[in-house]
Amino acid sequence: MSALGELSRLRRESTSRGPVTARGKADERASWVFLAPWIAGLLAVTIVPMVASLWLSFTDYNLLQAPGWIGLDNYQRLFDDPRLQNALWVTFRYVIVSVPLQLALSLGLAVLLNQGMRGLALYRSAFYLPSLLGGSVAIAVLWRQMFGHDGLVNQVLGFAGIEGRGWISDPSTALGTIMTLNVWTFGAPMIIFLAGLRQIPDMYYEAASVDGASRLRRFRSITLPLLTPIIFFNLVLQVIGAFQAFTDAFVISGGDGGPSDSTMFYSLYLYQQGFKNFDMGYAAAMAWLLLALVAVFTAINFAVSKYWVFYDD
């Protein structure tokens, strides 16, 4: 199934190695050829840069002078930097609010669509399209207009006699507009849920009907448990993605994370430190903190999954 399922399967399986045969040798040789680009990429594009950025995080480097070793100073700075803590808090709220909303919406609609609704393909397309367009600068431009003081949202509210406000220029609502954009892209997880729903055997529902289980009961006792691996998979991926959110905040705030740092996402702050101030050492330290946070959150997700994710096999 999914990449995560695959990983946990790999972990569960025991190592077994067959005898070395002539064919095994031919495979061995061929594998080096077929894997050459991937191995080169893993080394040159992933591992070496990772090690380099770890080293850089202990230095002071601005691209002009050679990097100078400053030990843990960058990490000390992380703890003393109020803007960084604010960026963490902004990103954290974004993850905690928008990911569950997005997943609830996508799950609810997938379940609704899966009840043999006519026009399924049409609805699915309509809901899926925004998630393909969502990450783009163009949609962020649209959002910037819509939630502006004279934007579309306030015009519509005006019809209802509600006085709107400058959603983007108000620090208390600016982050909310970016959360709505993320929720708007619920179509991709919805399609994953739909695929999962289709794999639940009908006989489970038939058996439950015979036993007189109500609709709600069937949902709670069959659909939901059998979908938990997919909910978990979507949760992990969306959390990892949301931690790295950048484009929407950048375009909507005009690049500065404003007003008053209310949309200063972690990625945006990292971009400013690394690629505007060319404070490469500090940016590298920030990147490693991000990796650590994503890893911790994913580990927590995996640990907690034991209590709610149900594996059929």
Add this chain to the structure above:
Amino acid sequence: MTERSTRRVAVRAGKHVLLIAIAVVMLYPLLWMVVSSLRPDEQIFSRAGLLLTDVDLSNYQDGWDALGQPFSRYVLNSLLVAVGCIVGNLVSCSMAAYAFARLEFRRRRLFFAIMLLTIMLPIHVIIVPQYIVFSQLELTNTFVPLVLPKLLATDAFFVFLMVQFIRGLPRDLDEAARIDGAGHARIFLRIILPLMTPALATTAIFTFIWTWNDFFSQLIYLTDPSVYTVPVALRSFVDSASSSSWGSMFAMSVVSLLPVFVVFLLGQRYLVRGIATTGIK
């Protein structure tokens, strides 16, 4: 009609009403942006409806030439990057996938696990040194930093997607070819590759959309307006434009969304199948 079936019809109708309402709320902003891009500027902030009294293309003309270069330049740049990335991903990921799916070699499970883990790696931990290296080689403001990693199978989810696909192909085909004396190169090129066109199509389509929309790395590597891609150009438009040019900004936004929309219409089948099997976004 019995009371029960009347109720059932009502419930079903209610569901459709709900679904249509959600679809309208979701798609309305998009339609409104398209309509607004065809309206004179002063109407954008006063008309929330979709009724278009007369079509005004001046926003498109203004937007096209609003930046230093004609917008076609940015479209061309974006296309070049996208084509490079597509070719890179198709070649490198299919090779890696063949090895993972069909070859027996030492540490296969370890490598496979590493490959899956890199799917989840945030780009931030590698972008800083990457940028330093590319800027030292004076390759910033070229497309090399954007395309080169794709030639090296760094988009691991496509490797995974293709592995899944190849695993679903009957092994008898390879075995028969092996007995006829075919080597791996031949099996890969003559048998596996032609059979995996659906997976290749999914990869090409997703690579196109993601590259077309990608902003972070293009913003970092492309700072000279002559190499701007569509997203970077749009963003500089937002920066430089006063609030009076929303119309042309919308027009260019529509232009930038159009290719993705067309690809969505043509390739929906592959997109849906792709995310359903691998769970990629």
